[in-house]
Amino acid sequence: MHYVIVGNSIAGVEAALTLRRRDASAQITMISSESAHPFARTAMMYVFCGQLRLEDTEFVERGTLERLRVTTLHDRVVAVEAGAHRVILERGGPITYDRLLLAVGSMARRLTLPGAYETGRVFHYVTLGDHQRLDAAAKKGMRVAVIGGGLVGVEVAEVLHARGLHTHWLVRDAWTWPVALDREEAGVVEAHVRAQGVDVRTAFDVEAIREKQGSVGLACAGDELDVDLIVGAIGVVPNTKFLAGGDVPLAEDGSILTGDDLQCPTARDVFAAGDCACVTWADGSRRPETLWYTARDQGRAAAAAMLGDAVSYRRKTWINSAKFFDIEYTTAGYVPLSEPLPRAPTPGRWQTWFQKLPDEPATLRVVVKDDRVVGFNALGRRWNTDVWLRWIQERRPLASVLAHLRESTFDEEFTPPFPLLPTATLTEGA
Numbered sequence: 323m324h325y326v327i328v329g330n331s332i333a334g335v336e337a338a339l340t341l342r343r344r345d346a347s348a349q350i351t352m353i354s355s356e357s358a359h360p361f362a363r364t365a366m367m368y369v370f371c372g373q374l375r376l377e378d379t380e381f382v383e384r385g386t387l388e389r390l391r392v393t394t395l396h397d398r399v400v401a402v403e404a405g406a407h408r409v410i411l412e413r414g415g416p417i418t419y420d421r422l423l424l425a426v427g428s429m430a431r432r433l434t435l436p437g438a439y440e441t442g443r444v445f446h447y448v449t450l451g452d453h454q455r456l457d458a459a460a461k462k463g464m465r466v467a468v469i470g471g472g473l474v475g476v477e478v479a480e481v482l483h484a485r486g487l488h489t490h491w492l493v494r495d496a497w498t499w500p501v502a503l504d505r506e507e508a509g510v511v512e513a514h515v516r517a518q519g520v521d522v523r524t525a526f527d528v529e530a531i532r533e534k535q536g537s538v539g540l541a542c543a544g545d546e547l548d549v550d551l552i553v554g555a556i557g558v559v560p561n562t563k564f565l566a567g568g569d570v571p572l573a574e575d576g577s578i579l580t581g582d583d584l585q586c587p588t589a590r591d592v593f594a595a596g597d598c599a600c601v602t603w604a605d606g607s608r609r610p611e612t613l614w615y616t617a618r619d620q621g622r623a624a625a626a627a628m629l630g631d632a633v634s635y636r637r638k639t640w641i642n643s644a645k646f647f648d649i650e651y652t653t654a655g656y657v658p659l660s661e662p663l664p665r666a667p668t669p670g671r672w673q674t675w676f677q678k679l680p681d682e683p684a685t686l687r688v689v690v691k692d693d694r695v696v697g698f699n700a701l702g703r704r705w706n707t708d709v710w711l712r713w714i715q716e717r718r719p720l721a722s723v724l725a726h727l728r729e730s731t732f733d734e735e736f737t738p739p740f741p742l743l744p745t746a747t748l749t750e751g752a
């Protein structure tokens with residue numbers, strides 16, 4: 323059996339490891355255009371800051387894939403002929419497969435403002451190529467506008483600021499990252515980022531980008547900002563242009579249509595996993611999950627399906643962690659979207675317990691549904707999500723969670739307990 327995997331990031335690698343673990347005699351070929359050896363995209367910012375070399379972010383020890391007899395090709399797949407069971411490469415000859423996994427991830431969503439790219443000053447930060455281009459262009463003392471209030475936006479603002487660029491972080495919405503933070507939480511992040519010297523502008527929806535002599539101007543509601551560089555960080559889109567018009571089925575957003583077993587319904591023996599796969603969410607909607615650990619889980623699940631297991635992929639209870647400059651962010655379970663994003667009404671009695679510490683940028687939000695804790699959102703402290711997940715699974719009431727909160731402190735010996743203050747609020751509604 324010849325398994326071909328396109329993409330050598332987390333979904334592709336996990337699939338290859340799973341296939342080899344289960345099938346000692348399989349022929350496994352992994353093709354990647356971005357880098358010859360797998361690296362962690364999530365750690366790219368540390369390379370930009372000079373804290374790590376790219377080699378330090380490699381999450382598979384050199385030699386491991388060879389030892390496991392995974393053939394690796396550094397090439398680009400330009401077409402998939404699902405009927406003929408083969409992939410066409412940019413440089414090498416066609417490769418036939420018995421089962422194919424597309425784990426081709428995502429690329430930056432491009433700005434749609436007319437003339438933006440003609441300025442030659444617009445960059446992104448998703449792929450290694452993006453990283454290298456920005457790394458070469460960003461010089462100390464330059465002025466840069468980072469457009470996009472999400473996780474990649476804040477990360478890019480941080481690394482550019484650390485390099486000594488005058489950094490403007492432009493957020494279209496009323497506050498930063500509204501898919502994850504409510505107004506009060508975002509206020510904590512924004513105040514902290516401003517205190518580091520970054521110009522944070524919310525409700526700044528860039529309307530036009532104009533070439534100027536020696537710079538570029540961004541306009542928003544009569545306000546204008548002149549910069550040397552722009553980084554578009556407005557999300558990602560599936561990396562599937564090369565599949566358009568072919569026989570691999572794509573959803574409207576370009577993600578690869580899959581069934582619950584991550585197999586394409588109309589292209590036999592073709593599977594998809596990771597950022598490029600259109601999968602079913604807990605609310606029944608179908609779209610990609612663009613997270614490192616879900617890509618890992620999908621890679622494993624797709625490999626099991628390729629081996630013939632009956633697979634029904636569903637994401638486990640949500641967890642995520644990140645950093646806004648040096649503010650930790652941790653979340654687990656169900657935390658509803660906050661205004662101004664549209665929210666589907668969900669039946670049941672929802673309550674939100676919230677507390678902000680007065681002397682440090684730290685908050686904790688606990689979401690309660692029908693008297694059971696279902697989600698956590700926290701800034702500023704490190705929390706143990708394993709404990710939170712257990713509590714969610716045990717359907718603990720709020721009082722029990724608050725009484726035992728200390729047990730979920732990440733470094734209990736070194737971190738002072740999160741104090742429960744009379745300023746904490748319990749409000750009705752999610």
Ligand SMILES: Cc1cc2nc3c(=O)[nH]c(=O)nc-3n(C[C@H](O)[C@H](O)[C@H](O)COP(=O)(O)OP(=O)(O)OC[C@H]3O[C@@H](n4cnc5c(N)ncnc54)[C@H](O)[C@@H]3O)c2cc1C
Binds near residue numbers: 365595614
């Ligand atoms: C800056 C940044 C920070 C992030 N931080 C976090 C974080 O803190 N936590 C988190 O959960 N997630 C984070 N993410 C998201 C996370 O990195 C992705 O969800 C994850 O990398 C997806 O993995 P993947 O295997 O699906 O694909 P990707 O990592 O996107 O890799 C795709 C692979 O496909 C290959 N490929 C694509 N097209 C072709 C082709 N035609 N031919 C050959 N090869 C091809 C590429 O070479 C690459 O190897 C971050 C993303 C970015 C950009």
